[in-house]
Amino acid sequence: MASVSAWRLPQSKSDSPPHMTKTQISTTFEQVAILLELDGANRFRVIAYQNASRALATLEEDLLSVVQENRITEIKGIGKGIGGLISEAVLQGSWGNLDELYAKIPPGLIQMTGIPSLGPKRVRLLYEELKIDSLEKLKYACENNQIASLQGFGPKSQEKYLEGIKLLNRYQGRNRLDIGLAYGRALEEKISKIPNVMKAQLAGSARRMRETIGDLDIVLGAKPEYQDGIIKEIMNFPGIAEVKGQGTSKISLILEAEMLAEPIGSSEMDIALSENLSDRSTNSTIDAQIRIVNPETFPFTLAYFTGSKEHNIRMRQLAIDKGLRLNEFGLFSESEAGNKTGMEAAKNTLICSDESEIYNNLGMTWIPPELREDMGEIEAASEGNLPKLIEVGDLKGAFHNHTTSSDGAATLEEMANKAINLGWEYLGIADHSESLNIGGRQIGIPRDEMINQSNEIKKLNKYYQNENINFKLFHGSECDILSDGKLDYPSEIRNSLSHVIGSVHALGSWKNRDESTNTEFLIKAIEDPTFTILGHPTGRILQGREGFPVDMHAIIRQMAEFNQEGILKAVEINASPYRLDLDWRFCKYAKELGVPICINPDAHDTQGLNDVWYGAKIARKGWLEDKDVLNTKTKSEIEILFGK
Numbered sequence: 001m002a003s004v005s006a007w008r009l010p011q012s013k014s015d016s017p018p019h020m021t022k023t024q025i026s027t028t029f030e031q032v033a034i035l036l037e038l039d040g041a042n043r044f045r046v047i048a049y050q051n052a053s054r055a056l057a058t059l060e061e062d063l064l065s066v067v068q069e070n071r072i073t074e075i076k077g078i079g080k081g082i083g084g085l086i087s088e089a090v091l092q093g094s095w096g097n098l099d100e101l102y103a104k105i106p107p108g109l110i111q112m113t114g115i116p117s118l119g120p121k122r123v124r125l126l127y128e129e130l131k132i133d134s135l136e137k138l139k140y141a142c143e144n145n146q147i148a149s150l151q152g153f154g155p156k157s158q159e160k161y162l163e164g165i166k167l168l169n170r171y172q173g174r175n176r177l178d179i180g181l182a183y184g185r186a187l188e189e190k191i192s193k194i195p196n197v198m199k200a201q202l203a204g205s206a207r208r209m210r211e212t213i214g215d216l217d218i219v220l221g222a223k224p225e226y227q228d229g230i231i232k233e234i235m236n237f238p239g240i241a242e243v244k245g246q247g248t249s250k251i252s253l254i255l256e257a258e259m260l261a262e263p264i265g266s267s268e269m270d271i272a273l274s275e276n277l278s279d280r281s282t283n284s285t286i287d288a289q290i291r292i293v294n295p296e297t298f299p300f301t302l303a304y305f306t307g308s309k310e311h312n313i314r315m316r317q318l319a320i321d322k323g324l325r326l327n328e329f330g331l332f333s334e335s336e337a338g339n340k341t342g343m344e345a346a347k348n349t350l351i352c353s354d355e356s357e358i359y360n361n362l363g364m365t366w367i368p369p370e371l372r373e374d375m376g377e378i379e380a381a382s383e384g385n386l387p388k389l390i391e392v393g394d395l396k397g398a399f400h401n402h403t404t405s406s407d408g409a410a411t412l413e414e415m416a417n418k419a420i421n422l423g424w425e426y427l428g429i430a431d432h433s434e435s436l437n438i439g440g441r442q443i444g445i446p447r448d449e450m451i452n453q454s455n456e457i458k459k460l461n462k463y464y465q466n467e468n469i470n471f472k473l474f475h476g477s478e479c480d481i482l483s484d485g486k487l488d489y490p491s492e493i494r495n496s497l498s499h500v501i502g503s504v505h506a507l508g509s510w511k512n513r514d515e516s517t518n519t520e521f522l523i524k525a526i527e528d529p530t531f532t533i534l535g536h537p538t539g540r541i542l543q544g545r546e547g548f549p550v551d552m553h554a555i556i557r558q559m560a561e562f563n564q565e566g567i568l569k570a571v572e573i574n575a576s577p578y579r580l581d582l583d584w585r586f587c588k589y590a591k592e593l594g595v596p597i598c599i600n601p602d603a604h605d606t607q608g609l610n611d612v613w614y615g616a617k618i619a620r621k622g623w624l625e626d627k628d629v630l631n632t633k634t635k636s637e638i639e640i641l642f643g644k
Helices: 022-038 043-057 063-068 080-091 098-104 107-112 120-130 135-143 155-171 177-192 224-235 268-280 298-306 309-321 342-348 355-361 377-382 412-421 447-466 491-495 507-511 515-527 552-564 585-593 607-621 635-642
Strands: 199-202 216-221 240-246 250-256 285-293 324-327 330-333 426-432 472-480 499-503 570-574 597-600
Touching: 022 043, 022 080, 022 098, 022 107, 022 120, 022 250, 043 080, 063 080, 107 120, 107 135, 120 135, 135 155, 177 199, 177 216, 177 285, 177 607, 216 298, 224 240, 224 250, 224 285, 285 298, 298 324, 298 355, 309 324, 309 377, 330 342, 412 426, 412 447, 412 607, 426 447, 426 499, 447 472, 472 491, 472 635, 515 552, 552 570, 552 585, 570 585, 570 607, 585 597, 585 607, 597 607
Parallel strands: 216 285, 426 472, 472 499, 570 597
Antiparallel strands: 199 216, 240 250, 250 285, 324 330
């Protein structure tokens, strides 16, 4: 779904059919369904648009052909009325009377639907009962206890809405890393294929691998005589929802999902990013800026727009200390530049063929983009002490993964086969423990069924051994850390396992307690002799919910004491792009104290195993080397560590 600030009917950019794409129509219908709910429309009408949106999103055929052949109503989920509207949008570029609906609904109501747990029906009720038509009015009503008295709401609703407003304001206009990378790499690849483009590279926070990113930045290098033609090629790309601005050196665009119509690249990870975007994204558009520069300027522009701001400030100061001036156009002598600015000053730049030469000229080794946050990387590069950062290929397995025995979508054998195909030496199974239930339904494995999974794992491991396959399944559990710090399951079950991943799931009690109490109970769990790895340490969901308050430094320090005594206690980077929890800032601290980091995908299906890629990027951002990460060790080394 497009961000609420961009809710408007698309306009045709073509002189001939198709005037609208599948993506445009599908997104519009998704919006219409919400607008109808806000307007109090018949439920069946709402469902009709929802069904049509999903049908178009999964349609593999060319929509124009379907419309021209009068087959639109043959698609399941599309009736005569909506089919006629689709045909009108495709053939004429118009939307019937939908413009009246868009104009009718106050923008503030649309914004409010972006708050978790506050759906269109409740937004409408708040509007009817209290005349709340903006986030500001909702915030005021919550703070003044006006929501609690409404039937069907209550004090807890007020608390949730206030938290939701904070999250919405914090993440407005930002996307998760996986979404940003999917768009950014797709755009980068398309630009790179244009004739006479010498270089094109993604910059900004996406290149630095921040958990969430704002606008995309692409730097394009081409000779001046080719730039106008390249700009024209870009403007004809599919997947451009809107052109916000166009000049000779910069294009500002809004990209939509049509940009991902073709695979991003050839690797399995690239394909996975493209295939899963629709399932993972809450937004189908993203802003992008393309900066067009001469090839000799390219390294300087790339470095500048990669950032961060803090890193750039330090770099410019280093240049000044050496009698130089550094900006997005070049690195040049201060005395020669004088009062000149911009490109005029940069005419006297030192020639740098790539970024590494910029750093070399300032007395440093090249700094990987992930580290450019002014957190010691400048000093380390000046002293030649930068770490050799971990690569995803260094991983030999992962320990936090689920199967159909709890809430996974793949069997034990299917997960194992995928791990083998990835070239891993092992896979840790950690299905949920029995205390976990959602909506009154037990998710975890009852204690009396654990033996069945154990036997199945033993059987498969025997098969791998007999077939000389260098692979092993480790039988663990994602054991709930209960509200008092105790671990789920009796100790005899936990003692029978190869590893125990302790995780908090019942967040209510943890989020309502102070940091000190939560820290105390987490340490209590870690002190249990069966505890191995702390799973998704704060319970955060990026752009969904804040984690519970906890002193992570204290947790890591406690783990360090155990590791110094030869007792393995590790902390997880949950590599799911929904989470990316542990925060990368704690990785360096854990590294310094000798606490192993474990990169786990928290995979609930075979595709989810690929998420270790994101975890490796976060680990790199946290200065980690292969020696700092538990699951870079071989199968034999893990067997010794686990004692299994």
